[in-house]
Amino acid sequence: MTRSQGSRVPQGSQTSQSSQEVQDSQNSQDSQNSQGSRDRILARIRAAVAGAPEVPVTRSYRHRVPPPAGGTPGEAVELFAERVADYRAVVHVVESARAAEVISGALARRGARRVVVPGGLPEEWARAVGAHPGGEAVPDDPPLSAAELDALDGVVTGCAAGIAETGTIVLDAGPGQGRRALTLVPDYHLCLVRAGQIVPGVPEAIAALDPLRPLTWISGPSATSDIELDRVEGVHGPRTLEVVILR
Amino acid sequence: MSGVFLGMPAFPENAAAAVQDSQLRFNLRRATRTIRGKRAAVAGELPDWAALRDAGKQIKDHTLRNLDRYLLQLEEAVTRAGGRVHWAADAAEANRIVAGLVEATGETSVVKVKSMATQEIGLNEALAERGITAYETDLAELIVQLGDDWPSHILVPAIHRNRSEIREIFRERMGEWGRPAPEGLTDDPRALAEAARLHLRERFLASEVAISGANFMIAETGTLVVLESEGNGRMCLTLPRTLISVVGIEKLLPTWRDLEVFLQLLPRSSTGERMNPYTSTWTGAAEGQEFHLVLLDNGRTAVLADEVGRQALRCIRCSACLNVCPVYERAGGHAYGSVYPGPIGAILTPQLRRSGTVASRDRLPPSATRDLDASLPYASSLCGACFEVCPVAIDIPEVLVHLRAQAPHPRAERLGMRAAGWVFDRPVRLARAQRLGGRLRRFLPRRLPGPLSAWTDTRDIPDIPAESFRDWWGRTGGGTR
Amino acid sequence: MRVALFITCVNDTLFPGTGRAVVTLLRRLGCEVAFPEAQTCCGQMHLNTGYPQEATRLARHFTDVFAGYDAVVTPSGSCAAMVREQYPRLARAAPGPSFADAVAETAPKVHDLPEFLVDVLGVTDVGASFPHRVAYHPTCHSLRGLRLGDRPARLLGGVRGLELVPLPGAEECCGFGGTFAVKNPAVSAAMCADKVHNVMATGAEVLCAADNSCLMHIGGTLRRQRAGVRVMHLAEILAATEDDPGTGRGAKAGTGSGTGAGTGAAR
Known part of the structure; x- marks a missing residue:
């Protein structure tokens, strides 16, 4: 027509x-x-x-997700960790005091030298990014071009929320997260989630988020099922997602 | 809708050819059965799935009932957030608007996020006529575009292709469109995905204009929502300076809160995951981008006017109905002659095209898709599997039957139905017909003539009994004599 | 309980043995069975092929004929679903309240056989005996329309000597679909081929269902392929006893041929 x-x-x-x-x-x-x-x-x-x-419209579905997805924070953390791992992301659950140690350890293991750090990332985490031998924390100031981002080895960010039931991390481009391209172009994303940021389910996340900010919901590494509906991790987004949950 | 399917024969002929294609049958069977199991598992995992489904249905119906009001609210919110809103009554107008916007940037190429709406209006072809090249970036869309092929599934447009076919397409065609496939490319899905990554990487980093659709639009906030898996969507939505989104007017939700329902229903119904890898939401001109929203009617308001048919507008394009449909599994997506295949396509396509009905035959000039569209409501055994899995409870069998009543009927069938109706009007006529059948039963051929030969080609006909039930009842007093 | 039998046009004309089995079974369970002889057809074929006016005329006739019974029992899941699900829709589209009232009065009393036995009479052991290996095909309208769930399986589980074997892909349509079978013969046959393949894989002697239309389709294919599996309506198995293993068609039944769609082995 x-x-x-x-x-x-x-x-x-x-x-x-x-x-x-x-x-x-x-x-x-x-x-x-x-x-x-x-x-x-x-x-x-x-x-x-x-x-x-x-x-x-009747909303008789769960608004406040009960256990196992809800329940005590400890259970939510456990479920979140399990569900993130289901997407074949690398997951650590550690005491918050060990954040810096885990960041530099992960970057060293990965061999990620030049790593972009968004503005507003906690000082201690940012320092840890450049702490391993050859490591360098690259600030996004002035803003890096897409080509420059593509040449970097990874990115370290915090997040706005974590959703236990779906194993999802939400970024809202706020402090410590950076503009959306930062967590997209580099091939490796290390994301730190504080236990207190983890909500039980999708309704709680929607209630906590600001729709006027650009949001990126991330559930595992980039993937596709376009070939014979077989899931393959890693297409255009970061092929490796590593999540550190801070208790 | 898109011109690519013009001139296709009716569904039964297309399907008969597809059924003979054993490679296609194998690919589809494997793929649909895989996803079917995953969907059932993750939908079953939520204790409130039925309540979410009810809410999803109601929110959509409520929105459609107040669509004018919510569209105006959306327009205001998007404008307030620095976006520009355009209204397109039909495909031609939408294409004209988008081409004009691209030309205004001075660019001659765009990157695209997979979008049903832009396929429906044939945007790529329309842009090509104006000298603009549209690069599809979704892996499956890339396979379709490189292969000069048609999409055959809503979620996985290249579902009809297996890995070795995809490898051949990449090896032969990638070079014509950009970076060629790597030397020694294997048919390992990982290697194929890597080839797509390399092929598109520079294109993403250099593109100035992107075109997308959207899964949802939020009237209250002016927010658009795109769900995806690969990250090509994020590339297109984030990196280019100008973003143009073409979205059907039925994709609206009234409030931000409504997303809490649909972000649970859609991923689980669609890819069978708890959540798809990436969901992007943005409101107006985000991070300094120039943003245009093209609101598309293209037949949707006509669908809205049909009390029974309008439920098709609840569709969130999850494709769960395709994946469970026994007809789709055997006929494949191309047989439906539309970018919307499967059960939902069988009710959406004839309604959006406003053809394939007796009424449209008088109103519209003969269209090349008329016979095809008239055959689509019959492309179902009414088994009801589609209705059962639909996350917004579209009663597809109900709409199919409703559309069948509007479809033109073959003369022989009309006469046959009238005769059957006449016989059934009076029990005495039925009894006489049964006795006649009983007397002639020995003369019944093993192969029936005419349209009924379709039955005896593969099946025997039952033996006609000498005595009908009613005659037995009458003769024996219900078995008491 | 005064029960009216709605035999359906297909069973009346082609499968009278099924009707006789229903009568035998219901009487054995203490029901008084009436056969309103003015009944003809529920109108399903007309409606599903796109002829709602004819269907409405037949629906009006149906509600006239079956008004005033305690319950209406039919050995066809799809005809029961037609009355219960589609009649209210036809009534909404038809002018005047009288038809709608008649539908509201009669439609809820119409039951598919297994539903009537389990839900209304409250029995799952109907005193039947059928020492054979049986696979059950649930049929789309029973499964997704009437939502009969495991009721047929519970009834078959109560049959002495019967070995119920699971049918792979049981919930999938056999491809009959009324006029679908002739309007889209290639897809219909392909669907049936897969169904038959699954039936053969069970090693069952008998394929059972509660709808002879589907059985005519599957049985016709089995017979064409000389597959050696016969098809039987659920009523015929439930009517069979040790004294009357002839599947309840009754000694007095004369020359009935049962579900003629079956293989030669059935006779």
Whole structure:
């Protein structure tokens, strides 16, 4: 259907006008059409649903997820760790005092030398990033280009929330997390989650998050099931996700 | 909808050809059965699945009932957050708007996140006509694009291809589109995914314009939501300077809170995971990007006007219905002649195209998809497996039966149904017909003529008894004499 | 209890043995069975093929014929589902309240046989004997429409001597689907081929279901392939006893051929 309708697009006029003029006139024409279409679509909707009864919404699903997903914080941490590991991410559960030690150990094991640190990462964690031999903490200030990010060995961040039932980490580009590209382009992401940030289920996470911030929900490393619906970890996002849960 | 399927024959012919393709049958069977089991496990894991399903259905119905109000609220919120909202009544208008926006950036190529809506409107072809190249970045879409192929599944568009076919496509075609496949590429899915990563990496890092769809739009906040697995979505949504999202008007949810329902229903129904690897949400112009939202009608308001058919607009494109459908498993996605295959496609395609009905035959000029669309509501044995797994409880069999009533019927069938109705109107006529059948039973051929030969090609017909039940009852007083 | 038998047009015409088995079984369980002779067809074929007007006419006839009984029993899951699920929809689309009232009165009293036995009569051991290896195909309308769950299996579990073998992929459609079988013959046959393959894998002597339409389809394929597995309606197995192993078709039944869709082994 599109092909026959698409041929009505005015294209031939470009020879007599500069392409910029064509573009401008077309854009203003589109915004007028769009206004007309807006009214037309709204009118069609109103005609289509006129007289239809209102539909109430009942929410009888779990708002506060009970055990095993809920329960005491200890259980939530345990479930979170287990579910993150299910996605074949590397998971550590440690006392918060050991954060720096775990960060430098992980980076050394990985052989990650130049690692980007977002603004607002706790001082102690940022120092740990450059602590192993050859290690260097690279700040995103001034902002690194995509190509520069691509040349780095990894990224270390905190997060905004963790969801136990689904094993999900949520980043909201806040302090210690950086803009979205930071946790996307480098091939290795080390993420620290404080036990107090872990909520039992999706409803609690939605309630805790600010929709006006750009959010990235991460559940395991990048993956695809596009070949014979067989799950393969690692396509375009970080192929290795390492999660440190701080008790 | 998209022109790529123009001129296809009706479903039964397409399906008959597909059934003969043993490689296709094997690929589909393997893939759908894998995902079926995963979906059942993770849906069964939630004790409140039924309550989530009810809420999902109700939220969608409530939104559709108040769609005008919520769209206006969305427009205001997106604009307030620095985005620009465009309204497209049909495919041509949407394509024109998007092409104009891309041209305004001065770019001649775009990267794309997998999007059903842009396939539906044939955006890539429309952009090509204006000299703009659209690069698909989802692995399966890449396989389809490189292979000059058609998508055959909502979630996994290349489900009809197995690993060795994919390896051949990569080896032969990647070079024409960009970085060629690595030397000595094997058919290990890991190696194939790595080849796609390398092929697209530079493209992501250099692209200035991206085009996406969205899984959800939140009216209250103006937030858009994209669920994905590979990270190609994040690349497209994050790195380019300009982001254009083309979204069907039915993708709306009233409040941010409503996501708590759909972020549980969709991943579990779709990929059979507790959560998909990546979900991105953004509101307006995020992190200094230029953001355009194109709201697409393209037949949706017509669907909304049908009291029974409108439930198809609840669809969240999870594809669970495809994965359990015995007809889809054997016929494959291409047989449905639309970017929306399977059970949901069988009810969505004829409604969106507004063709395949008796009424449209009089109203519209003959369309190349008319016969195909008329056959789609019959592409089901009404087994009900699709309804059972649908996370928003779309009663697909109900809509199929509803659409069948509107479809044009073959003359012979019409006469046959009328005759059967006449016989069933009076028990005495039925009794006479049964006795006639009983007398002629010895003359019944093993192979029946005409349309009924479709039965006897593979099955025997039952022996016709000498005496019907009602005659036995009458003769024996219900077995008491 | 005064029970009306809704035999269905297919059973009436092609499978009278099933009807006789239902009568035998219900009487054995103490029911008084009536056969309203004005009954014809529920209209399922018309509705599902796209002829709702004819279906509505037949539905009106059905509600006239079956008004006033304590219960209506039918040996067809899909016909019971038609009355219970589709009649209210037809009534909503039809003008005037009288048909809607009739549907509201009659439809809830219509039961598929296994449902009637387990839920209404409250029995799972019906005193049957059938010393054979049996696989059960649950049929789509019983499984997903009427949600009969394990009721048929419990009934078969109560049959003396019967060995119930699990059928792989039991919940999958056999590919009959009414006119689907002739409108999409290639897919229908492919679905049935897989069903038959699964039946053969069980090593069962008998494939049982509570709907002769599906059995006609599967049995017709089995017979074409000379597979040596016969098909039987659930009612015929439940009606069979040690004294009357002839599957309850009854000594007085004359020349009935039972489910003629079965293999030669059935006769």
